[in-house]
Amino acid sequence: MNRDQKATAVAEIAEQIKESEAVFAIDYRGITVAQVAELRGKLREADATFRVVKNTLTERAADKADAEALKALLEGPTALTFVRGDAAAAAKAIADFQKSTGGELLPFKGGLMNGDALDAAQITAISKLPSRQVLYGQLVGVVASPITGLARSLNGLVSGLAIALGGVLEKKESGEVPAGAAPAAAASDNPEAEAEAGGTETEPSEGSDDTTETPQED
Missing domain, CATH: 1.20.5 (Single alpha-helices involved in coiled-coils or other helix-helix interfaces)
Structure with missing residues (x-):
């Protein structure tokens, strides 16, 4: 890989780091090409990609993307999983692959999520969350x-x-209920009330004030 190719690779990795909601660093020793292809297919469902890169290029990309925490994980063979979609689903896909191989392949090293550093145990915990x-x-x-x-x-x-x-x-x-009929009034023991109910009107006596007071406005 010449200088221009390295510069292009660094720029691509830096861009992937910036665009990802989470980045998982994984030890890829012992995995076959066929297994990588199978894992990539499962990660694609979570909008994630699996990439094997040289540590020196990743270090430069981490500097470019302000992802200092990734640099501490770049010891020994390291592959990166860039997650743009469902971090729990991506972590689960890798964890399921680990179980299917007896836990010997693809151990987590650590990573990032929304800029915060993650250790291996935290990524394992994320893999157990609902999708x-x-x-x-x-x-x-x-x-x-x-x-x-x-x-x-x-x-x-x-x-x-x-x-x-x-x-x-x-x-x-x-x-049983006449149309338009009003409910019958209950009989009253008070004769005066009955007289008022019957609508009887009395003329005012002479000398009395038959005017009504108009309420004043407040």
């Missing part, structure tokens, strides 16, 4: 539950009102 798709599904379920309950309650209220109105209509049609 972004699963989290979205759970969130939709939580949001939809109250709405579903509200819809059921409203349907119940509407149904109850319809039943009540139907009962009133049936009583009117049967004559």
Whole structure:
């Protein structure tokens, strides 16, 4: 690789670091070309790429991308996983590959997430988190539950009102409730109240003031 090719590689790696939400450094010793191809296919589903690069070029790229924490991980054969999509899904794909090989291949060295340094244990913990798709599904379920309950309650209220109105209509049609009739007033034990209810009017006595007081505006 000549100088121009190295400069191009450094620029590409630096750009990948900047564009990634997470970067995982992995020891790739012992992995075959066929296994790399298989892993890349699984990582592609999480919008992640697996790249084997020389440590010297990665160091220069880390300087260019202000990713100083990556430089401490560049000891021995190192491959980088650049994650632009679901970090949990990408970490899980690598962790599943580790399990399928008895835990001997692709051990995590550490990495970055949103600019913060990660150690190997933290990346392993991330691999055990639900994927972004699963989290979205759970969130939709939580949001939809109250709405579903509200819809059921409203349907119940509407149904109850319809039943009540139907009962009133049936009583009117049967004559049990006369159409337009007002409810009968309960009899009062107070004769004066009965007189007022009967609409009896009395003339004001002579000398009395039959004017009414108009309320003043506040």
